Amino acid sequence: MKQLLFTFLLFPLLIWSQSDFDKGKKLFESEKYEQAQTVFESLLKENPSNLRVIEYLGDIAANNKSWDKAIGYYKKLKQLKPSEANYFYKYGGALGLKAKEVNKFKALGMIGEIKDSFEKAIVLNPKHIEARWALVMLYMKLPSIVGGSESKAEQYSNELLKLSPVDGYLSKGQIDEHFGKYTSAEEQYKKAIAAGSAKIGSQMLANLKNKTKKSP
Numbered sequence: 001m002k003q004l005l006f007t008f009l010l011f012p013l014l015i016w017s018q019s020d021f022d023k024g025k026k027l028f029e030s031e032k033y034e035q036a037q038t039v040f041e042s043l044l045k046e047n048p049s050n051l052r053v054i055e056y057l058g059d060i061a062a063n064n065k066s067w068d069k070a071i072g073y074y075k076k077l078k079q080l081k082p083s084e085a086n087y088f089y090k091y092g093g094a095l096g097l098k099a100k101e102v103n104k105f106k107a108l109g110m111i112g113e114i115k116d117s118f119e120k121a122i123v124l125n126p127k128h129i130e131a132r133w134a135l136v137m138l139y140m141k142l143p144s145i146v147g148g149s150e151s152k153a154e155q156y157s158n159e160l161l162k163l164s165p166v167d168g169y170l171s172k173g174q175i176d177e178h179f180g181k182y183t184s185a186e187e188q189y190k191k192a193i194a195a196g197s198a199k200i201g202s203q204m205l206a207n208l209k210n211k212t213k214k215s216p
Helices: 002-029 033-046 051-063 067-080 085-099 104-108 111-124 129-141 150-163 165-178 182-195 198-214
Strands: none
Touching: 002 033, 002 051, 033 051, 051 067, 051 085, 067 085, 085 111, 085 129, 111 129, 129 150, 129 165, 150 165, 165 182, 165 198, 182 198
């Protein structure tokens, strides 16, 4: 009887919280990030361990390029639920974007944790496409002296190909284009288009053709 009474007393609070969450979610989806942030921060005070609320606050911070705030929220998510791949992926992504804005020496010290975060996401979810894309881009763009590797980028691109032909061909095209293998890159983009990536594949192909036209 006491449990039943407690449930009825708590019920209006649960409805109110859910209503506020839905309000914050709609504001976020409408890109009214400042208003959504106010709603979610209020909800976080009521329940500091609400994973969905923390994730939205992290996403808002990332959208605002407030990397330290985003990193803090995603780090908290990792701690609260270390089995969720996306939390490690988002944490690594926020770290990576911050690394682009700090001095080179500080950025170098962040590379290991960025890689580890993406790799952990793949361990937790072997089908995680976004984490593999992140590793392709990371290994492709880093200078070899600090860990960049064309072969490592190709390794994750091959894994993408097995999971999603479109992503595999697009990533292979990006790698080939980055390393100046333009003929091969063109072939990969055409394969991506044939596999179903009409919009993105066509755009990458067009960008490649514009680049090669400008080349001396």
